[in-house]
Amino acid sequence: MDAPIIDCSLLPSSDPKELEKIRSALSTWGCFQLVNHGIASEMLDEVRDMSKLFFKLPLEEKVKYSSKGDSIEGYGNGNAIRDGNFNWNDKLHLQVYPQHRQQLQFWPETPLNFRATLHEYSNKIKQISELLLKAMARSLELEENRFFELWGDDKEDIIHARFNFYPRFPSANRVVGLKPHTDGSAITILLQDKEVEGLQVLKDGQWFRVPIIPDALVIHVADQLEIASNGIFTSPTHKVVINPQCDRISLAMLPLPYPDKEIGPLKELISEERPQLFKRLKDYGQVYFNYMTSEERQINVVKINH
């Protein structure tokens, strides 16, 4: 993948070249790599190390944090079971914001730094999310709060964290780490493994490898931003392939709108040439999970056919 690279330090000053790069990247690839985001390299290493340590714990330790009932939170490999088709992946899913909704019974106590480090990392991701959503709006010549205000206000904005672990597998081409999907959030801020590649993005019918750039965060448009942008930004289909020799980890941070907030294409982005592409709705997350097993993109369920 000829990865577009965005310099985060240039975003607050609305550098026109950087904004144009964002617009162009998000309307073609639907993703870019973010550098100079202000999270120290040591912190990124700490986050990677603690997730490796967690997944390396004995199973009886990890299952203390297992998902229960219909909850998406917790440890497990729920997706694997849903459609009888394996995702070669273990995950730990935690809601990190708003803080009063954290379900700490799912938050590992081993390794010892896990909870504190995740708090600190989430706080930084929250600031970066705000900066990105504002820059994304400016890149379309919108008032800068137009995407940000869909996501939430200071007390109620939601961020989920999804830790992924992909065990090595000798016949790697016989399994897939994560099947092709789009994300159901507003955007996704992904920390990749430092050494082991695996993420691939679909563009024009072809799969492209997303290279590892040390310390960069991979930023994806997710479905709810594709909807809000009236399809100008694209929520990319992506998948993860398994490495035969090496385990791989990643951490996806997923900011998403509050379920009772109505989202839909912004009126400034609807015109005669670009009619409204999606319905307005609340709780897209529910639609997303209801159609999880479908081969089609979930977003098609809320598409308006002209």
Ligand SMILES: O=C(O)CCC(=O)C(=O)O
């Ligand atoms: O592991 C990765 O690189 C991507 C993970 C992902 O797509 C997800 O968690 O939704």
Ligand SMILES: [Fe+2]
């Ligand atoms: Fe994803």
